[in-house]
Amino acid sequence: MSTQKVIKNLKTFSTAAERFEGSHLLCPGCAHSIIVREVLNATNDNLVVSASTGCLEVCTAIYPHTSWDCSWIHIGFENSSTAMAGVETMNKALRNKGRIKEDEPQPKFVTFGGDGSTYDIGFQWISGCFERGHDFMYVCLDNEVYANTGGQRSSSTPIGSSTTTAPAGSHSYGEKRQKKDIVSIMAAHGSPYVAQVAPNKWKDMVKKIQRGFDTEGPVFINAMSACTTEWKFAPNQTIEVSDLAVDSLVFPLYEIIEGRELNITYRPKNIIPVRDYLGAQPRFKHLFKPEYEYLIEEWQKRIDGRWEFLQKREEIRM
Amino acid sequence: MNTKVMELKDVEVWDGNMANSQAFRQADVDVVAAYPITPSTATVENYAMFHANGYVDGEVIMVESEHAAMSGCIGAGAAGGRVGTATSSQGLALMVETLYQASGMRIPVVLCLVNRALAAPLNVNGDHSDLYLTRDCGWISIDAFSPQEAYDMTLMSFKISEHPAVRLPVISNQDGFMTSHTAQNVTPLKDEVASKFVGEYLQVNALLNFDKPVTHGVQTEHDWHFEHKAKQHAALMSSKKVIEDTFAEFKELTGREYKVVETYGMEDAEVAIVCLGSTFETAMLAIDQIREEEGIKVGVVAPRLFRPFPLEEVADALLNVKAVACMDRSAPGGTVGTLYNEISGALINTSARPLVTNLIYGLGGRDMAISNLKDIFRQLDADAKAGKISGNIQKLIGVRGPELSYYNVEGK
Numbered sequence: 093m094s095t096q097k098v099i100k101n102l103k104t105f106s107t108a109a110e111r112f113e114g115s116h117l118l119c120p121g122c123a124h125s126i127i128v129r130e131v132l133n134a135t136n137d138n139l140v141v142s143a144s145t146g147c148l149e150v151c152t153a154i155y156p157h158t159s160w161d162c163s164w165i166h167i168g169f170e171n172s173s174t175a176m177a178g179v180e181t182m183n184k185a186l187r188n189k190g191r192i193k194e195d196e197p198q199p200k201f202v203t204f205g206g207d208g209s210t211y212d213i214g215f216q217w218i219s220g221c222f223e224r225g226h227d228f229m230y231v232c233l234d235n236e237v238y239a240n241t242g243g244q245r246s247s248s249t250p251i252g253s254s255t256t257t258a259p260a261g262s263h264s265y266g267e268k269r270q271k272k273d274i275v276s277i278m279a280a281h282g283s284p285y286v287a288q289v290a291p292n293k294w295k296d297m298v299k300k301i302q303r304g305f306d307t308e309g310p311v312f313i314n315a316m317s318a319c320t321t322e323w324k325f326a327p328n329q330t331i332e333v334s335d336l337a338v339d340s341l342v343f344p345l346y347e348i349i350e351g352r353e354l355n356i357t358y359r360p361k362n363i364i365p366v367r368d369y370l371g372a373q374p375r376f377k378h379l380f381k382p383e384y385e386y387l388i389e390e391w392q393k394r395i396d397g398r399w400e401f402l403q404k405r406e407e408i409r410m
Numbered sequence: 411m412n413t414k415v416m417e418l419k420d421v422e423v424w425d426g427n428m429a430n431s432q433a434f435r436q437a438d439v440d441v442v443a444a445y446p447i448t449p450s451t452a453t454v455e456n457y458a459m460f461h462a463n464g465y466v467d468g469e470v471i472m473v474e475s476e477h478a479a480m481s482g483c484i485g486a487g488a489a490g491g492r493v494g495t496a497t498s499s500q501g502l503a504l505m506v507e508t509l510y511q512a513s514g515m516r517i518p519v520v521l522c523l524v525n526r527a528l529a530a531p532l533n534v535n536g537d538h539s540d541l542y543l544t545r546d547c548g549w550i551s552i553d554a555f556s557p558q559e560a561y562d563m564t565l566m567s568f569k570i571s572e573h574p575a576v577r578l579p580v581i582s583n584q585d586g587f588m589t590s591h592t593a594q595n596v597t598p599l600k601d602e603v604a605s606k607f608v609g610e611y612l613q614v615n616a617l618l619n620f621d622k623p624v625t626h627g628v629q630t631e632h633d634w635h636f637e638h639k640a641k642q643h644a645a646l647m648s649s650k651k652v653i654e655d656t657f658a659e660f661k662e663l664t665g666r667e668y669k670v671v672e673t674y675g676m677e678d679a680e681v682a683i684v685c686l687g688s689t690f691e692t693a694m695l696a697i698d699q700i701r702e703e704e705g706i707k708v709g710v711v712a713p714r715l716f717r718p719f720p721l722e723e724v725a726d727a728l729l730n731v732k733a734v735a736c737m738d739r740s741a742p743g744g745t746v747g748t749l750y751n752e753i754s755g756a757l758i759n760t761s762a763r764p765l766v767t768n769l770i771y772g773l774g775g776r777d778m779a780i781s782n783l784k785d786i787f788r789q790l791d792a793d794a795k796a797g798k799i800s801g802n803i804q805k806l807i808g809v810r811g812p813e814l815s816y817y818n819v820e821g822k
Binding site: 138140142149150153154155156158160161162163164165166167168170171174175176177178179181182183184185186188189191192199216217219220223224 | 440441443467468469471472473474475477478481482483484485486487488489490491493507508511515617618619620623624625626627628629630631634638
């Protein structure tokens with residue numbers, strides 16, 4: 093049984109013993125490191141961490157250095173979930189066989205992947221792991237773009253965003269597709285716990301992470317990771333942009349238990365217009381041309397509709 | 411957990427897949443992550459049946475693809491225990507990315523590769539195109555020619571793979587259907603003898619050892635990549651000694667002798683073929699017949715060890731022949747076959763200058779009968795006597811349609 097770590101305030105939380113070291117090569121202002129610290133600092137248990145190829149991996153494990161003071165493995169872009177399934181299964185096997193003693197504390201298994209690894213190339217592997225019910229937590233660092241390779245679209249890239257493979261130009265407003273609803277898809281796997289989090293709402297996030305750690309079976313966390321480089325805001329604006337995302341409800345914070353019970357975990361006191369969120373990020377700046385204004389209006393309607401849907405689902409408890 | 415005891419007879423009748431499964435059972439594998447594919451499916455099915463009936467207490471994960479099977483094996487291996495899986499053909503092809511990752515990360519894994527043709531066209535039968543796809547992936551690759559050998563090689567593969575000086579994954583090959591589905595007499599070891607022979611798993615940098623956290627699967631660029639790959643190559647090259655020692659220890663235990671290059675009739679052979687897989691056994695019969703009936707001194711050379719390639723032993727075996735046919739059971743894709751390249755490379759710096767031809771045969775399970783091999787030996791004998799290759803260097807044999815042959819360097 094894991095011991096629940098008591099977290100009273102941000103100061104003690106942020107100065108907790110680090111298993112993700114401060115020295116790494118992530119961009120200044122990158123939300124990845126904030127998310128990873130909030131996940132790792134939420135528990136005192138032994139940890140095995142796996143990571144997909146991506147920003148987090150290439151910035152934290154370049155030989156002969158490592159930023160990880162915990163067991164850590166990376167294999168490839170698409171298979172970090174299954175790598176962890178292998179580790180988790182070996183733990184079970186060695187305990188069954190008595191080669192790991194019963195009284196040795198159970199470790200926690202956490203996998204990090206970007207939206208490329210999660211929504212796209214690694215989706216089959218994740219789906220397989222969730223169907224088989226491995227006891228681990230998958231955390232998607234969702235920055236809505238292939239940031240590690242210089243800003244190409246993923247199936248998490250929202251409509252209207254300009255990326256290098258779906259750029260805005262004289263004949264295009266950029267990405268034509270809406271972001272895939274990964275949270276619903278993972279909930280539909282029957283996962284015991286699925287949640288969407290944002291690192292700026294750290295109390296909400298830590299509560300969900302701790303619940304995830306205490307849940308047996310595969311847990312999916314979709315973590316919004318504002319990307320200073322590809323969303324093109326200044327490095328000191330990460331938390332502000334993240335606040336705009338959750339307060340505009342573009343990125344609503346909620347959880348789904350056992351694939352059914354939906355709880356909204358954060359309700360903004362003042363809901364701000366989607367326009368304000370988009371306006372803070374130059375990846376959307378072309379949408380403010382008169383010919384694309386309609387896209388912003390459509391977007392606002394979509395967000396309003398989505399928020400209504402989430403509230404109704406919460407209300408009817410299924 | 412206690413496992414049930416499986417009563418084995420002194421001699422069992424097993425096909426190549428059952429031979430693999432029994433070796434897995436006796437090696438007490440901790441985690442098997444697998445995805446079924448013909449003709450290796452039964453290796454995993456048998457093992458799942460052992461698991462369902464309490465004969466093994468490791469974990470079995472039936473994953474959603476072969477790529478995931480090897481990914482799971484790498485994760486489980488890095489966690490710190492014994493792992494194995496099986497595949498064929500398209501499954502191997504899907505796994506290729508992870509094969510390089512397993513060897514580069516120095517994770518011991520045993521992969522039973524039941525050799526089968528690669529599509530297209532789709533074909534479930536045996537050839538060596540999947541085996542050849544593993545050429546440069548950095549795994550040890552051992553070839554079994556019969557169910558008995560499949561049992562022996564798979565069992566030994568665990569010991570070799572996990573040896574502290576090796577720490578490299580091992581492929582245990584056998585021919586699809588010809589070996590995997592042909593039931594023959596197999597003499598197994600007693601469970602406790604097999605278990606003792608393979609030994610306990612020795613953890614190295616285990617993820618589940620929390621006293622010493624380790625980082626697996628780092629990135630290296632121009633500054634360190636070469637050193638890593640060089641060290642990996644060095645480990646693979648020096649694994650031959652461990653493999654030979656393991657063969658020797660196995661002989662002490664069983665009386666069954668294996669060499670990194672197997673030969674038959676080579677003591678006085680004037681012409682020879684080089685092949686892999688079950689063709690070796692057919693060749694032994696052809697050699698006996700043709701020597702008795704026609705008095706031609708012929709022999710066969712088969713690399714038991716495909717990787718690391720036993721270049722010196724192959725050269726030694728062929729030093730005194732006048733003509734060699736390298737028989738490649740894979741479509742060569744616009745060049746000479748793999749064995750032709752390897753054998754020519756082995757001989758080029760020696761004093762031997764036999765005529766070396768390349769026969770492409772048996773694709774997609776096309777039969778290679780004793781009579782076909784006798785024809786090949788007769789042609790080799792004729793070439794040797796004439797002192798030159800008749801026609802082109804490379805010929806596709808046993809295929810319908812107009813004769814296809816390529817490359818000629820006569821007179822150069």
